[in-house]
Amino acid sequence: MISGEKAAMSTISTVALGETDVLRRSGLETVGDVPWGTHFCQFYETANDLIDVLVPYFKAGLENNEFCMWVTSEPLSREEAENAMRKAVPDFDKFLKKGQMEIVPYGEWYLKDGTFDLQRVLDAWIGKLNEALAKGYDGIRVTGNTAWLEKKDWKDFADYEEKVNSVIGKYRMIVICTYSISKCGAAEAIDVIRNHQFALIRREGKWELIESSEIKQTKEALRASEEKYRNVVENTKDSIVITDLKGNVLFGNEATEELIGYTLENGVRMNVRQVTPLKYWPKSLAMLLKAKQGKQIPHFESMIKRKDGTLIQVESGGQAIFKNGKAVGVQIITRDITQRKEMEEKLKQYSEHLEEMVQKRTEELLESERRYSALVEEASDGVAILQDEKIVFASRRVAEIVGYSQEELLELSIAKLVNEKYLPIATEHYQGTLLQGETLPPISEIELINKTGENVLTEISSRRISHCGRPAVLVILRDVRERKRMEEQHLRLEKLATMGELATMVAHDLRNPLTSIRNACFYIKNTYPARADAECKNSLEMLEIVEKEILAASNIVNDLLDFATRRPLQKKKQNINNLIDDSLKRIHIPENISVERKYAKKAAVAVDEKQLERVFINLTKNAVQAMPNGGTLTIATNETKDHVEIAFTDTGTGIQEENMNKLFSPLFTTKAKGIGVGLAICKKIVEQHGGTIEAQSKAGQGTTFTIKLPKKEEENTQ
Numbered sequence: 001m002i003s004g005e006k007a008a009m010s011t012i013s014t015v016a017l018g019e020t021d022v023l024r025r026s027g028l029e030t031v032g033d034v035p036w037g038t039h040f041c042q043f044y045e046t047a048n049d050l051i052d053v054l055v056p057y058f059k060a061g062l063e064n065n066e067f068c069m070w071v072t073s074e075p076l077s078r079e080e081a082e083n084a085m086r087k088a089v090p091d092f093d094k095f096l097k098k099g100q101m102e103i104v105p106y107g108e109w110y111l112k113d114g115t116f117d118l119q120r121v122l123d124a125w126i127g128k129l130n131e132a133l134a135k136g137y138d139g140i141r142v143t144g145n146t147a148w149l150e151k152k153d154w155k156d157f158a159d160y161e162e163k164v165n166s167v168i169g170k171y172r173m174i175v176i177c178t179y180s181i182s183k184c185g186a187a188e189a190i191d192v193i194r195n196h197q198f199a200l201i202r203r204e205g206k207w208e209l210i211e212s213s214e215i216k217q218t219k220e221a222l223r224a225s226e227e228k229y230r231n232v233v234e235n236t237k238d239s240i241v242i243t244d245l246k247g248n249v250l251f252g253n254e255a256t257e258e259l260i261g262y263t264l265e266n267g268v269r270m271n272v273r274q275v276t277p278l279k280y281w282p283k284s285l286a287m288l289l290k291a292k293q294g295k296q297i298p299h300f301e302s303m304i305k306r307k308d309g310t311l312i313q314v315e316s317g318g319q320a321i322f323k324n325g326k327a328v329g330v331q332i333i334t335r336d337i338t339q340r341k342e343m344e345e346k347l348k349q350y351s352e353h354l355e356e357m358v359q360k361r362t363e364e365l366l367e368s369e370r371r372y373s374a375l376v377e378e379a380s381d382g383v384a385i386l387q388d389e390k391i392v393f394a395s396r397r398v399a400e401i402v403g404y405s406q407e408e409l410l411e412l413s414i415a416k417l418v419n420e421k422y423l424p425i426a427t428e429h430y431q432g433t434l435l436q437g438e439t440l441p442p443i444s445e446i447e448l449i450n451k452t453g454e455n456v457l458t459e460i461s462s463r464r465i466s467h468c469g470r471p472a473v474l475v476i477l478r479d480v481r482e483r484k485r486m487e488e489q490h491l492r493l494e495k496l497a498t499m500g501e502l503a504t505m506v507a508h509d510l511r512n513p514l515t516s517i518r519n520a521c522f523y524i525k526n527t528y529p530a531r532a533d534a535e536c537k538n539s540l541e542m543l544e545i546v547e548k549e550i551l552a553a554s555n556i557v558n559d560l561l562d563f564a565t566r567r568p569l570q571k572k573k574q575n576i577n578n579l580i581d582d583s584l585k586r587i588h589i590p591e592n593i594s595v596e597r598k599y600a601k602k603a604a605v606a607v608d609e610k611q612l613e614r615v616f617i618n619l620t621k622n623a624v625q626a627m628p629n630g631g632t633l634t635i636a637t638n639e640t641k642d643h644v645e646i647a648f649t650d651t652g653t654g655i656q657e658e659n660m661n662k663l664f665s666p667l668f669t670t671k672a673k674g675i676g677v678g679l680a681i682c683k684k685i686v687e688q689h690g691g692t693i694e695a696q697s698k699a700g701q702g703t704t705f706t707i708k709l710p711k712k713e714e715e716n717t718q
Contacts, residue, residue, distance in 0.1 A: 023035055024036065024060075024064055024066075024138075024139075024141075024174060025060045025063075025064060026038075026057060026060060026174070027056040027057045027058070027059055027060030027061070028053060028056060028057060028200075028207070030200065030206075030207045030208065030209055031200070031209065034174060036139055036171065036172045036173065036174065037168045037169035037170070037171065037172075037173065037174075038168075038174045038175070038197060039164060039165050039168045039174075039175045039177075039196055039197055040175075040176060040177075040196050040197050040198045040199060040200065041176065041177045041178065041179055041192055041193070041196040041199045041200070042054075042176055042177075042178045042179070042199070042200040042201075043179050043180075043181040043184070043189075043192075043199060043200065043201045043202075044178055044179070044180060044181065044202075045180075045181055045182065045202070046075065047075040047076045047080065049202060050075075050076050050145070050178060051076070051084045052207075053176070053178075053200060053207070054070065054081075054143055054176065054178070055084050055085060055087075055088045056088070057141070057143070057176060058070065058085065058101065058141070058143075059085075059088050059089050061141040061174075062089060062095050062100060062101060064138065065136075065137055065138050066132075066137055066138055066139055066140060066141050066174075067100055067101070067128070067131075067132035067135070067137045067139070067140040067141075068095075068100065068101040068102075068140070068141055068142070069101070069102045069103075069104070069128060069140065069141075069142040069143075070101070070102070070103045070104075070142070070143055071104055071105070071106050071109045071110065071142070071143065071144040071145065072103060072104070072105055072106065072145055073105070073106040073145035073146070073147040073148045074145075074147045074148075075147070076145070077105075078103050078104065078105055081103050082096075082103055085101075085103075099135075100137070106144070106145065106147075106148045107148075109121070109124070109144070110144070110148070111148070116153055116156055116157065116160075118156060118159060118160045118163065121160065122160070122163060122164070122167075125142070125164075125173070126171070128140055128142075129171055129172065129173060133172070138172065139171075139172030139173060139174070140172070140173055140174075141173070141174040141175070141176075142173070142174075142175050142176075143175070143176040143177070143178060144175075144177055144178070145178045146177060146178065146179050146180070147180050147183065149183070154188065158191045158195060161177065161191075161192070161195035161196070162195045164195075165195050165196060165197070177192075177196065179192055181201070193210065197211075198210060198211045234253060234254065236253070236255060237255055238255055238333050238334065238335050239252070239253065239255045239256040239259045239260075239332075239333070239334040239335070240252070240253045240255070240256065240331070240332070240333055241253075241256055241272075241331075241332045241334070242321065242329055242330070242331050242332075243272060243288075243329060243330050243332065244328070244329050244330075245288055245291060245292050245327065245328065245329060245330070246271070246288070247271045247272040247273060247284065247288055248269065248270070248271050249264070249269075249270045249271065249272065250329065252264045256334075259304065259306075259312075259314075259334065259336060260275045260304060260306055260307065261306040261307035261308055262275075262307050272284055272332075275304050275305055275306070276302070276303075276304065276305070277303050277305050277311065279303070280302040280303055283300055283302050284302075287300070287316075287318065287330070287332075288330065290320075291318070291319075291320040291321075291327055291329070291330040292320075292327055293327070294320050294322070294326075294327045295320070296319055296320075297317060297318040297319055297320070297330070297332075298317065299315060299316065299317040300315070300316060300317070301313065301314070301315050301316075301337065302314060302316065304334070312336055312338045313336070313337050313338045313341050314334050314335060314336055314337060314338075315334070315335050315337045316332055316333065316334040316335075317332075317333055318330050318331050318332040318333060319331055380397065381397060381476050381477060381478045382394070382395055382397040382398035382400075382401055382475075382476070382477035382478070382479075383395040383397070383398065383474070383475070383476060383477070384398050384409075384474075384475045384477060385465070385467055385472050385473070385474055385475070386414065386430060386472060386473045386475060387467055387468075387470065387471075387472040387473070389413055389414050389415075389427075389430065390411050390412065390413050390414075391409050391410060391411065391412050391417075392410065392411075392467065392472070393410075393467075394406055394409040394410070397477075398477055401448070401450070401456060401458065401477065401479045402417060402448055402449075402450045402451065402456065403450040403451035403452060403454075404450075404451050408451075414426055414427065414430060417448050417449060418446060418447070418448060418449070419446075419447040419448065419449055419455055421447065422446050422447045425444060425446060426444075426446050429444050429446070429460070429462060430462070430473055433462045433463065433464050433473045434464055434471055434473060436464075442461050443459055443460070443461050444459070444460055444461075445457060445458070445459055445480070446458055446459075446460050456479060456481065457479075457480055457481055457484060458477050458478060458479055458480060459477075459478045459480050460475055460476065460477050460478070461475075461476050462474060462475045462476070569607075569608040569611065569688060569689065570608050570609075570610075571606045571607055571608050571689075572606060572607075572609070573604055573605065573606045574604065574605065574606070574607050574609055574612075575603065575604050576603040576604065576605060576607075576637055576644055576646060576709075577597075577599040577600075577603055577637055579607075579609060579612060579613055579616065580597075580599075580616055580635055580637070580646070581597075582613060583613045583616035583617050583620065584616075584620065586613075586617060587617055587620050587621060587624070589620075589624060589633075590624065590630070592629070592630030592631075593624060593627055593630055593631055593632070593633060594631075594632050594633070595632075595633045595634075595635065596632060596633070596634045596635070597635055597636075598634060598635070598636035598637070599635075599636070599637045600637045600638050600639045602639055603637040603638070603639050603644050603646075604644070605644045605709050605710075605711050607689060607709065608685075608689070611685045611688075612685065612689070614681070614682075614685065615681075615682045615685050615686060615707070616646075616648075618678045618679070618681070618682050619648045619682065619705050620633065620648065621678075622678070622679075622705075623648055623650035623652065623703070626650050626652030626653050626654075626702075626703060627650055627651060627652040627653075628652075631650060631651035631652055631702075632650070632651050633648065633649070633650050633651075634647075634648075634649040634650075635647070635648055635649075636649070639711075641711075642710060642711055642712070643691075643708045643709060643710055643711060644708075644709045644711060645706060645707065645708050645709075646706070646707045646709075647704055647705070647706045647707075648704065648705045649702065649703070649704040650702050650703055650704075651702045652702055652703065653699070653700065654697045654698050654699040654700050654701050654702055654703055655695070655697040655698075655699065655703055656699050657698075657699070660695065660697065663679055663695050664679050664680055664682075664683040664693070664695075665680065686707055686709070689709055689710075690709070690710045691707060691708050691709040691710060692707070692708045693705060693706070693707050693708075694706050
């Protein structure tokens with residue numbers, strides 16, 4: 001393990017605060033660096049006490065690109081404050097001239113119209129902040145002297161201070177409030193300290209810092225948090241590395257040593273390039289450049305070369321480490337994804353071993369119970385903690401899956417999120433985990449209800465843990481909708497392939513006998529005696545019926561072959577309106593059915609003329625058959641920027657709701673004749689053109705089939 005672990009852990013905790021909480025130089029040795037949102041006070045006796053603190057305080061602010069504002073009151077006038085700043089800042093008049101600092105007396109700021117208005121003053125500070133940020137300053141630092149306060153104003157001003165202290169953490173502001181110690185009694189001093197994060201007071205010639213109870217509690221919490229983060233870094237299975245901006249490794253945890261095969265002993269210097277194959281150097285350099293610029297480092301995949309020469313696939317992400325507002329290093333979290341990549345290549349094998357993977361993931365999470373929260377948020381699976389059948393913690397991924405914010409999820413009950421059908425399973429899973437420590441089976445499928453009411457199928461596993469000293473259930477949640485969709489699609493493709501093979505076999509086996517029968521009919525008709533008696537006439541009529549049935553059977557055979565065979569498209573630009581008209585000429589439409597054409601003036605697109613005509617003929621025949629008692633067939637075309645749309649609308653019997661999702665399925669039909677491949681062939685042809693076909697219908701109200709063909713011709717359409 002590299003030396004300096006304690007310092008590195010402190011750095012990790014600081015980075016966790018985020019860039020908006022970068023520390024700022026206060027200019028005061030006793031105070032040190034402070035974050036935005038700092039609100040403290042100074043108890044003074046003389047004007048020199050004010051100068052001793054406020055001059056270096058504002059000097060640091062001017063150097064830090066901050067807008068500065070000094071509200072003066074006795075015993076220090078505006079002129080005396082300006083002179084004190086000039087002595088400490090040689091170019092002070094330059095800052096005054098460009099408006100980076102303002103010094104105003106208290107009457108112009110606190111007592112406009114002769115009265116103190118809490119809300120007006122608060123709004124004025126926010127206005128100053130917005131102006132400063134708009135001018136390019138990092139934020140503002142201000143001070144206000146309270147010597148002007150009278151007894152009657154004390155309560156209002158105390159309320160004002162309390163309000164400032166409660167909201168300042170949201171803003172890029174640093175505030176010192178100065179109080180004359182001679183004007184503060186014991187009760188007033190207590191109010192002042194309570195309404196500030198800490199106070200400065202001079203004792204025996206030195207400034208000392210007095211913290212409020214709230215700050216002491218916060219520091220204690222930070223120490224506990226740092227201990228928690230240290231345990232996370234030591235026990236996590238992911239590699240955590242800290243480097244300088246040149247890629248020199250300053251810290252690496254035990255997981256890092258296991259990942260790269262090197263021992264990071266004291267004094268051993270290593271650069272990330274030593275374990276990075278040459279091919280991936282540009283990615284490493286780009287990562288360091290982003291860190292130097294203070295930008296977030298997005299997750300990226302690369303390779304690591306171990307000490308023994310083997311290559312492993314990894315996924316890395318990180319963020320810059322700041323000091324005094326400047327990037328000084330990089331924190332990198334790396335995970336070995338070799339196994340995951342292999343599993344992605346074999347989806348079926350991945351599914352078979354899902355239980356093992358989830359169990360392993362669960363064990364890892366249990367071993368890292370105190371894992372740094374950022375690591376949990378980066379996980380692809382959702383993580384939640386349930387206690388008393390309510391959610392007491394939910395990761396960002398859980399919120400994404402169910403559509404609630406993380407705050408909304410807190411205190412939500414299991415019954416609120418789980419589909420009623422699955423509630424008994426979820427309850428049994430939860431109770432079993434609490435009683436036994438784990439559940440059998442270890443993985444369960446549970447259907448959740450997201451915020452919009454949509455059902456979300458998930459897989460969950462759980463283990464019993466202790467949370468806040470009480471039993472709780474740690475739940476690992478995985479959204480499996482996409483995987484289920486892929487499995488269903490795979491089964492559908494296998495089914496279609498099998499049906500295609502069967503259709504080809506049947507079609508080929510029937511075509512030859514049908515041809516023989518048709519030839520025999522032709523021969524008999526031509527050799528039959530030309531007599532006009534009833535016996536001959538009936539025989540000839542029977543032969544015509546046989547020929548019609550042979551033609552119908554041949555059409556079925558052709559449909560089967562068309563369904564099973566994928567023919568290359570012979571595309572050229574066509575006027576869709578003309579294609580529709582040509583198709584209608586080839587169909588007998590009964591007199592009790594009228595055809596209305598609502599064509600766009602221009603509806604041209606590159607298509608295979610013969611195959612698309614077949615689609616139009618099939619849809620027209622279906623419409624005619626759906627209107628046995630007559631009606632209207634409306635054919636409309638429309639051209640958009642990207643598509644040509646064709647709609648066939650009939651006023652027929654419509655389609656039952658339960659049959660809508662089966663319309664384009666092969667071998668599905670509600671007709672007395674036919675085998676149900678017509679619409680499947682239409683869908684196949686349209687999709688081969690890169691388009692879509694959809695149906696809308698209600699029983700008894702007619703049906704509309706809408707085709708959308710892309711205007712942009714695809715180069716490799718087969």
